[in-house]
Amino acid sequence: MKQGILDRIKKNLTDLSKAKRKGIKVGKLKFKSDYRNIPLKQNGITFKVLKDKNRIKLQGLKKPLRVLGLHQLPENCDIAKAELIKKPDGYYIHLTCYTDKDRIKHEKINKPxxxxxxxxxxxxxxxxxxxxxxxxxxxxxxxxxxxxxxxxxxxxxxxxxxxxxxxxxxxxxxxxxxxxxxxxxxxxxxxxxxxxxxxxxxxxxxxxxxxxxxxxxxxxxxxxxxxxxxxxxxxxxxxxxxxxxxxxxxxxxxxxxxxxxxxxxxxxxxxxxxxxxxxxxxxxxxxxxxxxxxxxxxxxxxxxxxxxxxxxxxxxxxxxxxxxxxxxxxxxxxx
Ligand SMILES: [Zn+2]
Incomplete structure (x- = not known):
């Protein structure tokens, strides 16, 4: 997770310097005391989805966390990465997954x-x-x-x-x-x-x-x-x-x-x-x-x-x- 945050900071800095070189005003760097989202890059290591238990295990936390909405994941999909997000009403996990394009196609209704x-x-x-x-x-x-x-x-x-x-x-x-x-x-x-x-x-x-x-x-x-x-x-x-x-x-x-x-x-x-x-x-x-x-x-x-x-x-x-x-x-x- 730390690696993920570091990578992101690095990317932000290079983007900023690119912008600066182009002549866009970027201003001074500011200290940030909290972080609202943490990238979880490796499925199975930084995070693990326990779908049948409705829980997600995060690296560094002993107990898996209970989550809502896992039923929305399509069956047999490949989970790629995730992001832990803090919002005013609680914590969210944003999952990116891959699935066959045909599988998510809804059945069509043949009329206007x-x-x-x-x-x-x-x-x-x-x-x-x-x-x-x-x-x-x-x-x-x-x-x-x-x-x-x-x-x-x-x-x-x-x-x-x-x-x-x-x-x-x-x-x-x-x-x-x-x-x-x-x-x-x-x-x-x-x-x-x-x-x-x-x-x-x-x-x-x-x-x-x-x-x-x-x-x-x-x-x-x-x-x-x-x-x-x-x-x-x-x-x-x-x-x-x-x-x-x-x-x-x-x-x-x-x-x-x-x-x-x-x-x-x-x-x-x-x-x-x-x-x-x-x-x-x-x-x-x-x-x-x-x-x-x-x-x-x-x-x-x-x-x-x-x-x-x-x-x-x-x-x-x-x-x-x-x-x-x-x-x-x-x-x-x-x-
Ligand atoms: Zn009429």
Whole structure:
């Protein structure tokens, strides 16, 4: 471990001198009293994963440490190196491992999916799946912040509260990250993902600023953009909420409080967000030249057993995400 730290210091110093030679201002070296992460380079020597015992043995410590999350390691993977990290809410171990590329590939769902982002329901998919989650500030955080404001700056108790706030922030951050990862993991399986992104910007300026921030939708959209190669954005001027997703007739007098869309032309009665999601899917696909557009699967507007199973598996065990299903009557098929 000491060797690992030394190597890292050496590398940092050479990098600094390189930067200096290039003319970048580097400043003076500063003394550092603590180290927030320690590289563990040799699997089996500096660290050892005892997967069936949920423990990790670290060199120099007699007892193996109990860790959470080892179940996330893929089976038969080669563990290369690790890093011991100190965060405000505790100690983490970051494992790097290698596995066959095919093995981590998720089974694909052979259809495109449209997503409507909302305040009441955070995500509504064009197959009728609704994903609700909350990742706002916790009551505890608010309490602690209030407490801090009453304490004397720099005092011991002030420091204690500050530390607790840091821990709470870390926890909220972790929750958000987990939710985002789970959503991405589900959407990655689809052939195409269609979103109407500019919606969000309009909300930010409006009444819903705070509520929108808590949903982290902006973050989710940028994550989708970075990670999904087949993402298709739909122009923000498309009136995806006003059009009937089955017959295409337009209805002007729909307000934010109308939770269902009732079509006067074809008689479709459908959840408002579901209607938008289907529209985003249809409009988005009609604007790109792909073969799928002409022959959309007839089950686009419903959840197939494969999707149901995948959705349940991805979100299983998360207390912060709620999944529900909405549909139209069988005789009113959308596709
Ligand atoms: Zn209609």
């Amino acid at each position: 999916i449209g997503i409507d982002f909302g305040i009441k329901h955070q995500l509504t998919l064009s197959n009728g799946v609704k994903i609700n989650y909350r990742i706002g500030e916790t009551q505890r955080l608010k309490k602690l912040q209030k407490k801090l404001s009453r304490q004397q700056k720099g005092s011991r108790n002030y420091q204690k509260t500050k530390h607790k706030i840091q821990r709470e922030h870390q926890k909220i951050y972790n929750r958000r990250k987990d939710i985002k990862n789970k959503i991405l993991s589900l959407l990655k399986r689809y052939e195409y993902v269609l979103i109407q992104e500019e919606q969000v910007k309009n909300w930010h300026s409006g009444l819903f600023g705070k509520q929108i921030q808590d949903t982290g939708i902006g973050g989710i959209i940028s994550m989708l953009k970075q990670n999904i190669e087949t993402l298709i954005p739909v122009d923000r001027y498309e009136a995806t909420t006003k059009i009937c997703s089955r017959c295409g007739s337009r209805k002007e007098d729909i307000t934010l409080s109308d939770r269902t869309y009732k079509c006067e032309s074809c008689g479709l009665v459908i959840d408002r967000d579901f209607n938008s999601a289907v529209n985003i899917l249809k409009i988005g696909l009609s604007r790109v030249e792909t073969t799928t557009v002409k022959n959309l699967p007839t089950d686009c507007g419903e959840v197939t057993p494969v999707e149901r199973e995948a959705t349940a598996r991805v979100f299983k065990g998360s207390p912060y995400i709620r999944v529900s299903y909405t549909s139209v009557k069988q005789e009113a098929r959308l596709f």
